[in-house]
Amino acid sequence: MRGDNSYTRLALDLALVAAVSAGATVDLVDLSTLHLPLCSGPEDTGDNPQTQMLKARVGAAQGVLLGSPEYHNSFSGVLKNALDLMGGDEFRGKVFGLLGVAGGSTGAVSTLGHLRAVVRGVGGWSLPVQISIPNARSAFADGRLVDKGLEDRVRFLGRELVRFTRLHSMVPELEHRLMEIIDEDV
Numbered sequence: 001m002r003g004d005n006s007y008t009r010l011a012l013d014l015a016l017v018a019a020v021s022a023g024a025t026v027d028l029v030d031l032s033t034l035h036l037p038l039c040s041g042p043e044d045t046g047d048n049p050q051t052q053m054l055k056a057r058v059g060a061a062q063g064v065l066l067g068s069p070e071y072h073n074s075f076s077g078v079l080k081n082a083l084d085l086m087g088g089d090e091f092r093g094k095v096f097g098l099l100g101v102a103g104g105s106t107g108a109v110s111t112l113g114h115l116r117a118v119v120r121g122v123g124g125w126s127l128p129v130q131i132s133i134p135n136a137r138s139a140f141a142d143g144r145l146v147d148k149g150l151e152d153r154v155r156f157l158g159r160e161l162v163r164f165t166r167l168h169s170m171v172p173e174l175e176h177r178l179m180e181i182i183d184e185d186v
Protein backbone atom coordinates (compact mmCIF):
# COMPACT_ATOMS: atom_id res chain seq x y z
CA MET A 1 0.00 0.00 0.00
CA ARG A 2 3.04 2.33 -0.01
CA GLY A 3 3.15 2.78 -3.78
CA ASP A 4 6.57 3.68 -5.13
CA ASN A 5 8.03 3.65 -1.58
CA SER A 6 7.21 -0.01 -1.13
CA TYR A 7 10.07 -2.49 -0.97
CA THR A 8 7.64 -5.16 -2.14
CA ARG A 9 6.97 -3.06 -5.20
CA LEU A 10 10.72 -2.67 -5.86
CA ALA A 11 11.24 -6.43 -5.66
CA LEU A 12 8.22 -7.12 -7.88
CA ASP A 13 9.52 -4.64 -10.45
CA LEU A 14 12.81 -6.56 -10.62
CA ALA A 15 10.99 -9.85 -11.15
CA LEU A 16 8.69 -8.31 -13.76
CA VAL A 17 11.60 -6.91 -15.76
CA ALA A 18 13.04 -10.43 -15.84
CA ALA A 19 9.65 -11.80 -16.91
CA VAL A 20 9.51 -9.31 -19.77
CA SER A 21 13.02 -10.27 -20.86
CA ALA A 22 11.82 -13.90 -20.89
CA GLY A 23 9.08 -12.94 -23.35
CA ALA A 24 6.10 -12.11 -21.12
CA THR A 25 3.72 -9.20 -21.33
CA VAL A 26 3.08 -8.00 -17.79
CA ASP A 27 0.30 -6.07 -16.09
CA LEU A 28 1.11 -4.80 -12.59
CA VAL A 29 -1.96 -4.58 -10.36
CA ASP A 30 -1.01 -2.16 -7.60
CA LEU A 31 -3.69 -2.53 -4.94
CA SER A 32 -2.82 0.89 -3.49
CA THR A 33 -4.30 2.46 -6.64
CA LEU A 34 -7.61 0.58 -6.43
CA HIS A 35 -10.57 1.23 -4.16
CA LEU A 36 -11.83 -2.28 -3.70
CA PRO A 37 -14.84 -3.05 -1.51
CA LEU A 38 -14.48 -5.42 1.41
CA CYS A 39 -15.41 -8.94 0.41
CA SER A 40 -18.79 -9.73 1.94
CA GLY A 41 -19.07 -13.43 1.22
CA PRO A 42 -21.00 -15.64 -1.17
CA GLU A 43 -23.71 -13.05 -1.77
CA ASP A 44 -21.03 -10.65 -3.05
CA THR A 45 -21.92 -10.45 -6.74
CA GLY A 46 -18.76 -8.59 -7.64
CA ASP A 47 -20.65 -5.92 -9.60
CA ASN A 48 -18.46 -3.15 -8.19
CA PRO A 49 -16.60 -1.62 -11.19
CA GLN A 50 -13.22 -1.84 -9.42
CA THR A 51 -13.82 -5.49 -8.60
CA GLN A 52 -14.83 -6.18 -12.19
CA MET A 53 -11.73 -4.44 -13.45
CA LEU A 54 -9.54 -6.47 -11.08
CA LYS A 55 -11.21 -9.72 -12.15
CA ALA A 56 -10.82 -8.87 -15.83
CA ARG A 57 -7.12 -8.05 -15.51
CA VAL A 58 -6.28 -11.09 -13.40
CA GLY A 59 -8.56 -13.29 -15.49
CA ALA A 60 -6.63 -12.28 -18.60
CA ALA A 61 -3.32 -13.41 -17.10
CA GLN A 62 -1.82 -16.82 -17.80
CA GLY A 63 0.54 -16.65 -14.82
CA VAL A 64 0.33 -14.64 -11.59
CA LEU A 65 3.12 -13.23 -9.44
CA LEU A 66 1.90 -12.41 -5.94
CA GLY A 67 3.97 -10.03 -3.83
CA SER A 68 3.25 -9.02 -0.26
CA PRO A 69 4.89 -7.46 2.75
CA GLU A 70 4.91 -9.61 5.86
CA TYR A 71 2.39 -8.25 8.33
CA HIS A 72 2.23 -9.95 11.73
CA ASN A 73 3.67 -13.21 10.40
CA SER A 74 1.38 -13.39 7.39
CA PHE A 75 0.61 -11.61 4.14
CA SER A 76 -1.21 -8.32 3.87
CA GLY A 77 -4.94 -8.25 4.62
CA VAL A 78 -5.41 -5.94 1.65
CA LEU A 79 -4.09 -8.67 -0.63
CA LYS A 80 -6.25 -11.29 1.09
CA ASN A 81 -9.35 -9.17 0.52
CA ALA A 82 -8.45 -8.76 -3.15
CA LEU A 83 -7.92 -12.52 -3.51
CA ASP A 84 -11.22 -13.18 -1.73
CA LEU A 85 -13.03 -10.96 -4.24
CA MET A 86 -11.82 -13.37 -6.91
CA GLY A 87 -11.72 -17.14 -7.08
CA GLY A 88 -11.43 -20.15 -9.32
CA ASP A 89 -12.61 -18.26 -12.43
CA GLU A 90 -9.57 -16.02 -12.25
CA PHE A 91 -7.03 -18.44 -10.78
CA ARG A 92 -7.83 -22.11 -11.42
CA GLY A 93 -5.06 -23.96 -13.25
CA LYS A 94 -2.73 -20.96 -13.38
CA VAL A 95 0.90 -20.91 -12.35
CA PHE A 96 1.86 -18.65 -9.42
CA GLY A 97 5.12 -17.11 -8.30
CA LEU A 98 5.36 -15.95 -4.69
CA LEU A 99 7.43 -13.12 -3.24
CA GLY A 100 7.43 -11.79 0.32
CA VAL A 101 9.24 -8.85 1.93
CA ALA A 102 9.78 -8.50 5.67
CA GLY A 103 11.12 -5.81 7.94
CA GLY A 104 12.75 -8.34 10.26
CA SER A 105 15.64 -10.73 9.92
CA THR A 106 13.47 -13.87 9.91
CA GLY A 107 12.14 -12.92 6.48
CA ALA A 108 8.75 -13.54 4.94
CA VAL A 109 8.66 -17.32 5.21
CA SER A 110 5.30 -17.38 7.01
CA THR A 111 3.84 -15.05 4.39
CA LEU A 112 4.99 -17.40 1.63
CA GLY A 113 3.57 -20.47 3.37
CA HIS A 114 0.21 -18.76 3.86
CA LEU A 115 0.11 -17.53 0.25
CA ARG A 116 0.92 -21.08 -0.91
CA ALA A 117 -2.08 -22.41 1.06
CA VAL A 118 -4.36 -19.77 -0.49
CA VAL A 119 -3.12 -20.56 -4.01
CA ARG A 120 -3.95 -24.21 -3.38
CA GLY A 121 -7.40 -23.07 -2.21
CA VAL A 122 -8.10 -21.33 -5.52
CA GLY A 123 -6.83 -24.22 -7.64
CA GLY A 124 -3.50 -22.68 -8.68
CA TRP A 125 -0.01 -24.17 -9.00
CA SER A 126 2.72 -22.45 -6.94
CA LEU A 127 6.27 -22.65 -8.24
CA PRO A 128 8.67 -24.42 -5.86
CA VAL A 129 11.03 -21.44 -6.06
CA GLN A 130 9.92 -18.51 -3.89
CA ILE A 131 11.50 -15.30 -2.65
CA SER A 132 11.77 -14.05 0.90
CA ILE A 133 13.50 -10.71 1.38
CA PRO A 134 14.44 -10.01 5.03
CA ASN A 135 15.57 -6.73 6.60
CA ALA A 136 13.78 -4.73 3.92
CA ARG A 137 15.08 -1.30 4.94
CA SER A 138 18.73 -2.26 4.51
CA ALA A 139 18.17 -4.80 1.71
CA PHE A 140 17.76 -2.17 -1.02
CA ALA A 141 19.97 0.65 -2.30
CA ASP A 142 19.05 2.81 -5.31
CA GLY A 143 16.18 0.51 -6.22
CA ARG A 144 18.42 -2.57 -6.37
CA LEU A 145 19.03 -5.36 -3.89
CA VAL A 146 22.33 -5.04 -2.04
CA ASP A 147 22.72 -8.83 -2.02
CA LYS A 148 23.35 -9.62 -5.69
CA GLY A 149 22.72 -13.32 -5.10
CA LEU A 150 19.24 -12.51 -3.80
CA GLU A 151 18.64 -10.17 -6.74
CA ASP A 152 19.60 -12.99 -9.12
CA ARG A 153 17.03 -15.20 -7.39
CA VAL A 154 14.32 -12.53 -7.78
CA ARG A 155 15.07 -12.36 -11.50
CA PHE A 156 15.08 -16.16 -11.63
CA LEU A 157 11.60 -16.18 -10.10
CA GLY A 158 10.37 -13.88 -12.88
CA ARG A 159 11.90 -16.08 -15.58
CA GLU A 160 10.71 -19.34 -14.00
CA LEU A 161 7.16 -18.02 -13.85
CA VAL A 162 7.26 -17.35 -17.58
CA ARG A 163 8.89 -20.70 -18.35
CA PHE A 164 6.41 -22.78 -16.34
CA THR A 165 3.42 -20.72 -17.47
CA ARG A 166 4.44 -21.43 -21.04
CA LEU A 167 4.96 -25.14 -20.37
CA HIS A 168 1.72 -25.36 -18.44
CA SER A 169 -0.26 -23.79 -21.28
CA MET A 170 1.12 -26.52 -23.59
CA VAL A 171 -0.10 -29.39 -21.40
CA PRO A 172 -3.57 -29.85 -23.02
CA GLU A 173 -2.04 -29.92 -26.50
CA LEU A 174 0.74 -32.32 -25.44
CA GLU A 175 -1.79 -34.53 -23.69
CA HIS A 176 -3.92 -34.60 -26.83
CA ARG A 177 -0.88 -35.50 -28.97
CA LEU A 178 0.13 -38.22 -26.52
CA MET A 179 -3.34 -39.78 -26.66
CA GLU A 180 -3.16 -39.78 -30.45
CA ILE A 181 0.23 -41.55 -30.35
CA ILE A 182 -1.08 -44.09 -27.83
CA ASP A 183 -4.18 -44.68 -30.00
CA GLU A 184 -1.99 -45.15 -33.10
CA ASP A 185 0.06 -47.81 -31.29
CA VAL A 186 -2.98 -49.79 -30.10
Ligand SMILES: Cc1cc2nc3c(=O)[nH]c(=O)nc-3n(C[C@H](O)[C@H](O)[C@H](O)COP(=O)(O)O)c2cc1C
Residues within 6 Å of the ligand: 001, 002, 005, 006, 007, 008, 009, 068, 069, 070, 071, 072, 073, 074, 101, 102, 103, 104, 105, 106, 107, 136, 137
Ligand atom coordinates in the same frame (compact mmCIF):
# COMPACT_ATOMS: atom_id res chain seq x y z
C1 LIG B 1 1.10 -3.96 10.37
C2 LIG B 1 2.52 -4.36 10.13
C3 LIG B 1 2.95 -5.59 10.58
C4 LIG B 1 4.25 -6.02 10.34
N1 LIG B 1 4.63 -7.24 10.77
C5 LIG B 1 5.87 -7.70 10.50
C6 LIG B 1 6.25 -9.01 10.87
O1 LIG B 1 5.50 -9.78 11.43
N2 LIG B 1 7.51 -9.42 10.56
C7 LIG B 1 8.40 -8.60 9.92
O2 LIG B 1 9.53 -9.02 9.67
N3 LIG B 1 8.06 -7.35 9.53
C8 LIG B 1 6.81 -6.88 9.80
N4 LIG B 1 6.43 -5.62 9.40
C9 LIG B 1 7.37 -4.81 8.60
C10 LIG B 1 7.10 -4.93 7.11
O3 LIG B 1 7.18 -6.29 6.67
C11 LIG B 1 8.13 -4.11 6.34
O4 LIG B 1 8.04 -2.76 6.73
C12 LIG B 1 7.95 -4.19 4.83
O5 LIG B 1 9.01 -3.52 4.21
C13 LIG B 1 6.68 -3.54 4.36
O6 LIG B 1 6.56 -3.73 2.96
P1 LIG B 1 6.51 -2.51 1.94
O7 LIG B 1 7.87 -1.83 2.01
O8 LIG B 1 6.25 -3.16 0.62
O9 LIG B 1 5.42 -1.61 2.40
C14 LIG B 1 5.14 -5.17 9.65
C15 LIG B 1 4.70 -3.92 9.20
C16 LIG B 1 3.40 -3.52 9.44
C17 LIG B 1 2.95 -2.18 8.92
